[in-house]
Every structure is written in structure tokens, then in C-alpha cells.
Amino acid sequence: MKLSLPARAALCAFTVLALVFMYLPLLVVARLSFNPQKSVAWPGWTGYTTDWWSKAWEADAPREALINSCKVAFAAMIVALLLGTLAAMAMARFSFFGKHAVSFLLVLPIALPGIVTGIALQNTFSRTIDVGLFSFKVGFGYHSLIIAHATFCVVVAYNNVVARLRRSSPNLLEASADLGAHGTQTFRFITFPLMRSAMVAGGILAFALSFDEIVVTTFTAGSGFETLPVWILANFSRPNNVPLVNVMATFVMIVSIPLAWLAQRLSEGGDG
Amino acid sequence: MGERLEHAPNLTEIDLTDGRASEPSHPFRGVNRAFHGRRGLGVASTLGAPLAWMLLVYIGSLVLLVFSAFYELDPITQKPSDTFTWDNILAAFNIFDPAVRDTVWVLVRTAGVALIVTVLCFLIALPVAFFVSKVAWRWIRRGIIVAMLMPLWAGYLVKGYAWRAMVSPSGGKFAATGKGDGGFLDATFGWTPGYGRTAIIITLVYFWLPYMVLPIYAGLDRMSPSLLDAAGDLGAKPMRTFRSVILPLLMPAIAAGSIFTFSLSLGDYIVPQMVNNGKEKFMFGTLINSTLGAPNQPLAAAYTLWPLLIVILYLLAMKRLGAFENL
Numbered sequence A: 001m002k003l004s005l006p007a008r009a010a011l012c013a014f015t016v017l018a019l020v021f022m023y024l025p026l027l028v029v030a031r032l033s034f035n036p037q038k039s040v041a042w043p044g045w046t047g048y049t050t051d052w053w054s055k056a057w058e059a060d061a062p063r064e065a066l067i068n069s070c071k072v073a074f075a076a077m078i079v080a081l082l083l084g085t086l087a088a089m090a091m092a093r094f095s096f097f098g099k100h101a102v103s104f105l106l107v108l109p110i111a112l113p114g115i116v117t118g119i120a121l122q123n124t125f126s127r128t129i130d131v132g133l134f135s136f137k138v139g140f141g142y143h144s145l146i147i148a149h150a151t152f153c154v155v156v157a158y159n160n161v162v163a164r165l166r167r168s169s170p171n172l173l174e175a176s177a178d179l180g181a182h183g184t185q186t187f188r189f190i191t192f193p194l195m196r197s198a199m200v201a202g203g204i205l206a207f208a209l210s211f212d213e214i215v216v217t218t219f220t221a222g223s224g225f226e227t228l229p230v231w232i233l234a235n236f237s238r239p240n241n242v243p244l245v246n247v248m249a250t251f252v253m254i255v256s257i258p259l260a261w262l263a264q265r266l267s268e269g270g271d272g
Numbered sequence B: 001m002g003e004r005l006e007h008a009p010n011l012t013e014i015d016l017t018d019g020r021a022s023e024p025s026h027p028f029r030g031v032n033r034a035f036h037g038r039r040g041l042g043v044a045s046t047l048g049a050p051l052a053w054m055l056l057v058y059i060g061s062l063v064l065l066v067f068s069a070f071y072e073l074d075p076i077t078q079k080p081s082d083t084f085t086w087d088n089i090l091a092a093f094n095i096f097d098p099a100v101r102d103t104v105w106v107l108v109r110t111a112g113v114a115l116i117v118t119v120l121c122f123l124i125a126l127p128v129a130f131f132v133s134k135v136a137w138r139w140i141r142r143g144i145i146v147a148m149l150m151p152l153w154a155g156y157l158v159k160g161y162a163w164r165a166m167v168s169p170s171g172g173k174f175a176a177t178g179k180g181d182g183g184f185l186d187a188t189f190g191w192t193p194g195y196g197r198t199a200i201i202i203t204l205v206y207f208w209l210p211y212m213v214l215p216i217y218a219g220l221d222r223m224s225p226s227l228l229d230a231a232g233d234l235g236a237k238p239m240r241t242f243r244s245v246i247l248p249l250l251m252p253a254i255a256a257g258s259i260f261t262f263s264l265s266l267g268d269y270i271v272p273q274m275v276n277n278g279k280e281k282f283m284f285g286t287l288i289n290s291t292l293g294a295p296n297q298p299l300a301a302a303y304t305l306w307p308l309l310i311v312i313l314y315l316l317a318m319k320r321l322g323a324f325e326n327l
Helices: A005-032 A051-058 A060-093 A099-111 A114-125 A142-167 A173-180 A181-211 A214-218 A228-235 A238-268 B002-007 B010-016 B029-035 B040-067 B087-093 B100-136 B138-153 B156-167 B184-189 B198-224 B225-233 B238-267 B272-277 B284-293 B297-320
Strands: A129-130 A135-137 B070-073 B080-084
Touching: A005 A238, A005 B100, A005 B138, A005 B156, A005 B198, A005 B272, A051 A238, A051 B198, A060 A099, A060 A142, A060 A228, A060 A238, A060 B040, A099 A129, A099 B040, A099 B100, A099 B184, A114 A129, A114 A142, A114 B040, A114 B238, A114 B297, A142 A181, A142 A214, A142 A238, A142 B040, A173 A181, A173 A214, A173 B156, A181 A238, A181 B138, A214 A228, A228 B156, A238 B138, B002 B040, B029 B040, B040 B156, B070 B297, B080 B272, B087 B100, B087 B297, B100 B138, B100 B198, B100 B238, B100 B284, B100 B297, B138 B198, B156 B184, B156 B198, B156 B272, B198 B238, B198 B272, B198 B284, B225 B238, B272 B284, B284 B297
Parallel strands: none
Antiparallel strands: A129 A135, B070 B080
16 A cells, blocks of 8 residues: 555654653643642743752652552562463463453453442452351451452553463473473473563553552542552642642652553563 | 382383483472373463452452342441342432433443543544554654553553643632643643543543554554555555455454543543542542442442443453454
């Protein structure tokens, strides 16, 4: 198919516009974090202050929220990585009855609206669950958040690892067996090194997903427990805290975008 | 050592089975033996834990949610009681009741917003993906796609907040005194949609656009250029090639992308909060959330059955279009 030069130029211009659309809002928030005024009104490109950054550094509430977010995201990442990698190994290596249903099941927590997942988990955690021999109640706190976040993070870890395993040739495993390796040796020297960088990538993305999550979090955190998104949600409309929100928002972007880029690089590489 | 001596005389057995199994130093010998040739055990040990987690925590919770919609709210403790009732389901699904009709109307409008968002995402994603996969120089392709994906990870609230700052109208409650009192759009272009429905749609498109770009790009990338050349050789103009060749082949990819744009928009209630100033309560998520605020857990549970049903029907429809091979 031959496209005329104007058509190609138009497509190029459109793509540039789409990229501007994606990055402009982020730049606006970054600029606002240096804004001398306490508002989201656009101050133009003149007039800078770093006061808000030092104030945010000293403020307790956002720092605590940030630490909470990191703890929850780290724990959820570990659980998700473990479960996601196991699921990926099963799905890439074996074929079994109900395989399609399993892939559907893994995607469901991020495909269903967050509010459904949130209310469902909140309902479960607040109940006393009677399983005959004993009864227990999950309750709310770090653990409920970690369980909830791990549930929808599994798919991210799974996707990364399964894509890598599917791309790698099954001949490698056969060659390993032909050379006399045990199942565990094959895992240690072939399978694990193959999927290691995909696991790191999946782990970073799972961490980012958990760190960022707000809907399920508001339902499963319990009262008084703040993650960074919860803190931003509670403060974005308070005029006095707008500068701090600008700073924390910019901080999140500065940390997460390079990490996501790193994850992208890691998940591309390692084809073996 | 003992085992090795036992086996030593029978050399044929060692060779025929697994010569390595007799090495005494290997700590995983038992594991290897147990798994050797047992596929079922392999599946169970890898899939068991993730499957159990997803079934117990997630599917269990969804089933429990459906059940809890059938129980009465205890007026004293404000918690679901043991008394069975159809009232909540009727309250949420009896479309002849005028109050419920309002709810359904909200749901229809929300689904409308989600559809508009999906269509807009498609209209933006298609030219971008087409440009990147078929027109742009080879070395720049990955770069543009990665650049389109990166904002996905900038933080959901951060982006919602960014749009709040973008569309903020002049003269509002938070306007600064003195110079340029509107947000970026108002101050730069002298125009802003202000807080409201348009701002919600723009923000949702911004959020989910990368989810649409990625599968369409992957679909176009897989498409052999010779197909497009063949269409051209047979006399098709670019528009005809697009309609008769590209679009049908892209359907599964579009369906995969639309799962995210549609279902994530459908349940969203944070964005309406951020760029709507809470005036217009027309998003369904907002409605469920305010029901919970009452707080009437069983009724809220009954309400969540609506989006649950819609999204599951949508997922099944998209599955028929082949979306799940493209996720």
C-alpha cells in the first residue's frame, strides 16, 4: 500500500500531537510543583520556588503515606511474583483441561471495574468466615491491603514471565535433558536464568501497579490507614495542601516513569 | 553410599533408567524422582498455589458478594443479617420502580460515556499505531510505542490531578488572585471545557489510550506488508485496503484494547470526583459509592451486580472476537 506524502505527513503530525497529549499534563503538574502560588491556576513559565519541595520533605503525613505505600507494594509484589511465576510456568509448559478458563481468571481482577473488586473484597474481609472446623475474620490493615493488591498484581507478573517462556525455544529444555540434567538442574541453569529478567520486569510493574492503586485500596485499607494515593485523594481539593499534592505527584512521576522504562527494557531482552 | 552399592551390580538398570539418579551428593534426588514422568504432579505443583489463591480470594469474594445481596441489613448494627430477602435485588433490578429507573438511567449514561471513551481511544490509537508500524523509520518505532506507554505508570491519581490542573476554569474557587487565574488550557488557549462531563471523557481517554495503542500496534506489526501490497496490486485504494483488509484483521486487537477502555471507564468513580467537583452525579461508580456511604452494604452489593453483569457479558463478547489471544 502506497500512501501519498501528505497522508504520511498528516499521520506523523497526528502522532506528535498524541505524544504531546500524553506528556503535557505531566509537565504541567511538574511545573506547578515549583509554583509560588497556592493554586492549580496556570502561572505561566516565570516565577519559581523550591519551598514546597522542602516543605513536603518535612511534612509527616505524606511521608508516612509514602512509606505505607512502599511497604504494601513490596509485599504485594513478592506474593504476586511468586504466584504469577508459578502460573506462568504451568501455562507455558503444560496443556491441561480448563487452560483458557485459567487465563480468563488471571485477567479478571484487572478487567472487572475496581469498584466491584473493592466491594467484593471488603465484604469478604469484614465477615467472620466459618469453615466448619474453625472460623476467622480477615479484618483490615496492612495484611488486607497486601492480599487485595497481590490479587490484581498476579496478572502483571504472569504476563511478563509467560511471554518470555513462550518466546524461548522448548529445544533448550530438551537439550538440557539430553546433556543429562535433572529437572531441578534444568530449572536452575536454564529455566530460571531465562525468566529472571522477565521476573524483575514483572516485579517492577507489579510494584508500580500496587503503589498506584486507589479504588480497591479505599475499600480494603480500613479507616485511618493512608497510602500515598489515599493521601492525594484526601488532599487534592484542600487549597492549603495543593502545593504539597503538586510536589508528591511530581515525585511519583519522577520515580515511576524511569522504573517503568527499565522494566520495559528488561522485558524486551533475554531472548536467549 | 549404601544405595549406590545396592545399585552398583545392576548396571543395566542404572543405564536404562536414570544414571544420574544414583549420585549421592544431589540433594534434590527425591524431588526429581517424584516429578519424573508425572505431568499431573507438575501441573498441580505449579498451578496449584496461584489457582487456589485466585479461586479462594477472588472468585470466593465475588460469590460471597452475590450472596450478600440477598440478605437484609440489620437496622441496629448496620451490618448484613442472616435474614434472606429479595428486597435488595428488587431495589437494584426492578426497572418498573421509578427510583430504579433513575439508577438504570445513570448506568446507561455511564455505559454511554465508556463507549464514547472507547471509540475516541480507537480513533486516536489507530493512526498512531499505523504510523508507528508502517510509516515511521524502523529505529524510532519501539521508542514511540514505549513513549506512549510510559504515562500509564505515572500514577492514576497523579494523572487525574494533572487534568484537574489542566481544565481548571477561571474565576473558580481555587483561582489565584492576580495573574492568569485559569488552568493551563484556559490560560494558554483561552478555552477550557471546565469541570464536568467533557473533562471526564478527556481524562478517561487520556488514562486508557495506551491500552488501546499497544494491541493495535502489535496487530499491525504482525500483519504482513505483502497483504497490503497485494490489496494495492489488485487495485484497492488505501481506504479500500483499510476497510477490507486491515480492519477485519485488526478486530481481535481492537476488541482486546476495548476491554480495558470500556470496563475501566465503566467502574471509575475517582476521575469524576477529581474533574467534576462533585456536582454532577452521573457516573455509576459514584452512585455505588454513595450507596455504600449510607452505608447499606447489601444494597451496594446488589448495585455492583449491574457492572459485574455488563462487564462479564462484554468480556464474553470480546472473547468471541478473539480478544484473549491478544491481551
